[in-house]
Amino acid sequence: MRKDLNESCIIRHFQSYADLGAEDQRLLLSLEEGPLAYSRNTLLWRQGEVSDCFYTISTGWVCTYRELEDGGRQVLDIYVPGDVVGLREFAFQTRISSAMVLNDARLCAFPKSHLKEVFSSSLLLCNIFFMITARDQAILLERLVNLGRRSAREKLAHFLVEISQRLERTNAVVENHLQLPLTQELLADALGLSSVHVSRTFNEFRSEGLIETATADIQLKDIDGLKKVAGFDAFYLERSVNDLR
Amino acid sequence: MRKDLNESCIIRHFQSYADLGAEDQRLLLSLEEGPLAYSRNTLLWRQGEVSDCFYTISTGWVCTYRELEDGGRQVLDIYVPGDVVGLREFAFQTRISSAMVLNDARLCAFPKSHLKEVFSSSLLLCNIFFMITARDQAILLERLVNLGRRSAREKLAHFLVEISQRLERTNAVVENHLQLPLTQELLADALGLSSVHVSRTFNEFRSEGLIETATADIQLKDIDGLKKVAGFDAFYLERSVNDLR
DNA sequence: CGCCGCGTTGAAGAAAATCAAAGCACGTGG
DNA sequence: CCACGTGCTTTGATTTTCTTCAACGCGGCG
Structure with missing residues (x-):
């Protein structure tokens, strides 16, 4: 049941922020569920649903979007391999946007319930989660400018x-x-x-x-x-x- | 040099997320700088500057915005009394947006350097900071929909x-x-x-x-x-x- | 008083949406 | 292998929405 460390997409992603010690790697890895295949147009979740996990993208593309009353929709962000998707909703009990797989993809699920465990065990990991949401927000912000002006x-x-x-x-x-x-x-x-x-x-x-x-x-x-x-x-x-x- | 607990705007704001123990309150308070007066049109910071603190709003309004190449600007969010402004930039070394006081206001500065101290001392406070940025992001997201569709x-x-x-x-x-x-x-x-x-x-x-x-x-x-x-x-x-x- | 910032109004024009039809690639089944 | 359907893109014509430009009004304030 041992996984290859290099195979893990979440560790690769986190390493780009800071070097993880062996202990942090082990902790992260034990909480991640191995990559699964998802086919084009799969709905990962819909707005309003309980928010129980996030995903890291191994291959494939994912987008998040809001559905509007009038049938239209606003795509919020588009995620590419290596990205973390759904972390934005960490602090919410329910999803505030929907997410869809855009082409055949492989994703690693990461149960949200494990996050508190991570936070209390590792200050570094806690900080990195914070930074990922911040970068996500910076991109969102740029999109805002794009849309408005x-x-x-x-x-x-x-x-x-x-x-x-x-x-x-x-x-x-x-x-x-x-x-x-x-x-x-x-x-x-x-x-x-x-x-x-x-x-x-x-x-x-x-x-x-x-x-x-x-x-x-x-x-x-x-x-x-x-x-x-x-x-x-x-x-x-x-x-x-x-x-x- | 004792401050009245009830006077602190950051504690009031944090209490709306979770009850703080006396220890957490004391910690927060010791790091906050007392409310200062700011006059209309004061620039709190400009995009690109070093990001060294955030503010809680005691009275008055503040907005954040991005300045565009062509002289236009996009207002990102508008903050009202009780809000925390600038936490968004916590994970960035430099500001990604500018902030301006909209009318005569009283703000409490909170040096960013103190945040790590908070994080390592109190898991609860760490979580609350996370939640505030999340709510901020939810509002931003709604604004995105507003602008796009x-x-x-x-x-x-x-x-x-x-x-x-x-x-x-x-x-x-x-x-x-x-x-x-x-x-x-x-x-x-x-x-x-x-x-x-x-x-x-x-x-x-x-x-x-x-x-x-x-x-x-x-x-x-x-x-x-x-x-x-x-x-x-x-x-x-x-x-x-x-x-x- | 006269200036300045801000809101209002009208007219003209630009940007983008909508509607509708046609084209094109691709896969599926005959 | 061809016919057909489906999903996506392209194109043209028309209409709507919003911008731009310019002028004016109005209240506050030095």
């Missing part, structure tokens, strides 16, 4: 650059080719636009030589151009968080 | 209802009269609209009998009507957070 062109350009940078952390970007398992409708729901308008904006970018597309593969031909369009500033993604080492 | 009417109505509910916690609402120390331009920057359009939307609400206004005093004549316009659901404000008692 940017045009469709800026929104889309910003999103593409952000995702590409987040993917680079885990190597998934080769020569600026992004494999986005996202429909334009999902993109629209994330950016506060209609899917029709997302399509048109993609058109514009193509005709301006900023990107090239071929079904779910997007090549960012001119990243600097995109950053310029977006007014992109990566500070919010960077490890400007406290260094605990 | 709602019309000007919905945005404004939603904002009015939310603020009125948040003020009720601290008694500041009498017969649905709100004293908002906010210019329409600030409101516009919070809602992702132009100030002109905010003015027009206020007009609509007035002519529909939803509100009445008289310089900085807004009376919500028909709250249920506003809630209906906004599609308001208070779940995100409610104490659905874990009960630590």
